[in-house]
Amino acid sequence: MNPVESPKALLKSFLFKILNIRRCFNIKVLHSHYFYDIIEVSKTSTNSVIYGGSNTIISRKALEAIGRFYTKSITEDFATGMLIESAGFVSLGLSEPLASGIAPSSFREHVQQRTRWGCGVIATAKQLKFLRNRKLDMSQKLSYLSSVLYWFSPIKNLIYLLSPLMFAVFCIPIFKCTLVDLALFWLPMHLMTMWALRITSRGKISARWSGIYETSVMPFLLIPVIKETLGITLSTFKVTKKEAPSKKQMIDKRSLAPFVILLALTVAGIVRMSYMMVALEYIGILAVLFWLIRNAYYLVMCLFLGMGRDTDGENVKMLAAEMITVTKKDGRQIEGITTKLLEHGVDVYMDELDVLYLGEPIQLSILKNKYDLRVNGTVVSVHNSCNSDIPSVYTVEILDFNGQKDEYVQMLYDRKPTLPQRLRLGEGLFYSLWNNFARRIVIK
Structure with a gap:
């Protein structure tokens, strides 16, 4: 086999x-x-x-x-x-x-x-x-x-983006149909596509997020795919770099340019179609307006994707509960449990209140199956609970692996990754837009 x-x-x-x-x-x-x-x-x-x-x-x-x-x-x-x-x-x-x-x-x-x-x-x-x-x-x-x-899907995505723009901005009709035609032919197809993708993927992807993902690479895949089809072969390539990025995300402005141009045209089309619908009282424009708004949402999210996000520099984060023993400098031992494992640190939860202070040197003992690890570190952050009766979570930076770094890394990766495996139902487009604007712009 x-x-x-x-x-x-x-x-x-x-x-x-x-x-x-x-x-x-x-x-x-x-x-x-x-x-x-x-x-x-x-x-x-x-x-x-x-x-x-x-x-x-x-x-x-x-x-x-x-x-x-x-x-x-x-x-x-x-x-x-x-x-x-x-x-x-x-x-x-x-x-x-x-x-x-x-x-x-x-x-x-x-x-x-x-x-x-x-x-x-x-x-x-x-x-x-x-x-x-x-x-x-x-x-x-x-x-x-x-x-x-x-791999020819960039052509399809380009058509979906340009078709409403041709009419809304340049007054060039691509097809003629009534709202009844759309309700009979397009709407059932659109709804069935969304339901089918959600069901067959078992909640892993949706039509909306799949559309964002494919739109984000469309401007850059389109020409290479067409050239390859015509026999202009990509003879050389670079091995994809996968090292951890810098903490400060560098924005590639050239990569954002196609989305900015398309978004500007789409917004102009939305304004023009809205005016025509109000001035001419023609409800048939709603179909074009729907596609323009849908495309604008995709393009805005593509801009967020291209802009990236700042990181803390950690390569991998594992949400994992491992029983540990914390040994203080005076020899006192306290039992705890990890909430997050990193390559250079751990988050620790304890049942007792105020047992560690910021900057305190400690030793962590992790005993799990074949792993018996003892590492030294320092408390670098204390995450206090809103309830004074609930203990805090302490972030410990590991400073000395005591010659057991390979064993620690093996323990860290010897598990299934804890990234989400499915989408949440009910996460609307307005929620994702607002949260991105709030976290990227307002908070900064």
């Missing part, structure tokens, strides 16, 4: 954290989970699981059967998996994450990664001519065809 593909549980993704009213979630992480947990598993039924380059087990026999890894494409993993399946080996997609990884740490790196994937998949499809491959059955060909066609 080759290959066996397991989901990659992303540990962090600074770029695509979207703040909503209740908690942070990450559309980059959720899209990854949707692909590996749902799509890849379903492709097992047609023996067309896509080899994604990591978290995969492949036997030497399968590689030898196809002449080892395919090296004529920048997405050699995609090509190698297709060749293995066409050689008669059975693939399997698992839904349980067995390994973890990280995502690009900047908008530019994310775009470069997506461009490499898109151009590589299209180039591989042309090189291997999979539609003519008699060793692949029809279900496999259709499955791989859908994987290739996905």
Whole structure:
């Protein structure tokens, strides 16, 4: 059975954290989970699981059967998996994450990664001519065809953005229909698409967040995808950088330019259509106005994505409860429990009140299964509760691992990541917009 593909549980993704009213979630992480947990598993039924380059087990026999890894494409993993399946080996997609990884740490790196994937998949499809491959059955060909066609979605997204603008701003009608026509044909399709995506993804993504995600990369994927289709191949590429970003997020103004231009035109269209609806009392303009407002929302959120967020410099944060023992300088020992684990610190909750003070040196003992760790640190922050009867949470910076840093890092990563796995129902667009404005602009 080759290959066996397991989901990659992303540990962090600074770029695509979207703040909503209740908690942070990450559309980059959720899209990854949707692909590996749902799509890849379903492709097992047609023996067309896509080899994604990591978290995969492949036997030497399968590689030898196809002449080892395919090296004529920048997405050699995609090509190698297709060749293995066409050689008669059975693939399997698992839904349980067995390994973890990280995502690009900047908008530019994310775009470069997506461009490499898109151009590589299209180039591989042309090189291997999979539609003519008699060793692949029809279900496999259709499955791989859908994987290739996905990368042409920037064309679809551009049409969705420009169509209402052509009429609202430049007075060029793209299509003619009545509100009744829209209610009979477009509205059922729109509603069914939203419901189907929500149900089939098991709450991992929605049509709204998927639209934001795809719109954010559309301006940068469009030209490379068209060039690759026409035979202008992306011959060189850069390995995606995934190191932790600097605490102060650097804004790439060139990346924001397409969204600023499109948003300005969209706002102008909204103003013009609103005036026409009031002045002419023509309710039919509501359909155009709806799409303009929807596009404006997507573009504003894309601006937030491109702007990024400041971070605290920590590579990974794990929400984990581990029993610990705190030893004070006078030898007194206090039992506690962690609420968050970092590479260079921990958050500790204790049952007793006011047991630690800011700047106090302490020793932490973590005993878990095969781990017996003793590290030294200092209390750098005290998070007091609003209720004076509830103990505080203390942030401890680890200053000395006592030669056990490797063991500590192993303990930190030896668990499933705690990033949200599903969207919350009822998180409206106004909540996410307001929270982004408040946290990015008002608070600053």
